Amino acid sequence: MEGTLREMERVDGTLSDTVQMNRVLLDVARGEARAYGAHTAARAVMLVGSTAIGATDAYSDLDLVAYYDAAPSDQQLDAARVAIGAEAYTRPGPHVENYQLAGIECQVGHFLSAEFERRLATVLEGADPESSVHTELMGLVTGVPLHGSDLIAGWQKRARAFLERLRVTMTEHYLSRIYPL
Numbered sequence: 301m302e303g304t305l306r307e308m309e310r311v312d313g314t315l316s317d318t319v320q321m322n323r324v325l326l327d328v329a330r331g332e333a334r335a336y337g338a339h340t341a342a343r344a345v346m347l348v349g350s351t352a353i354g355a356t357d358a359y360s361d362l363d364l365v366a367y368y369d370a371a372p373s374d375q376q377l378d379a380a381r382v383a384i385g386a387e388a389y390t391r392p393g394p395h396v397e398n399y400q401l402a403g404i405e406c407q408v409g410h411f412l413s414a415e416f417e418r419r420l421a422t423v424l425e426g427a428d429p430e431s432s433v434h435t436e437l438m439g440l441v442t443g444v445p446l447h448g449s450d451l452i453a454g455w456q457k458r459a460r461a462f463l464e465r466l467r468v469t470m471t472e473h474y475l476s477r478i479y480p481l
Contacts, residue, residue, distance in 0.1 A: 325351045329362050332384050333446035339380040340372035342450025348439040361405035378412045426464045
């Protein structure tokens, strides 16, 4: 990608259109997913956030989640970042990395598939209305599989089947606090 996304936006006004911006960001995310798949043995990579739901603007970032059977080494992660041309790399947490790519802020979370399935089960099997996993669940439901779509599609199917039961449980839980049943 020549120049940064922000520079291209100034040169070509059509990039300010949400659909065009989303296409550009989605193409960048696909490149990232290919690099992580090739260099880290990721089982799956999913795009979440505003780009996944098509609500981008000139200030949108990219949020990806990569899932593994075994944690990738630092050398594997370095190789993926080199392959995509990542700049200004930081690691604010043990499972998260941030970097710039063509002027786009990118955040990638790295998780073990087994751990994600265990966390997902706390909600899907228990219908816990106060679980912090609900954010992960919504990211899963609205996420776009970029690599390993079979694994993500299986999780999404389970999550979507659960949503109606969760809506009822949460409604009953929170309404009972406002209006005791």
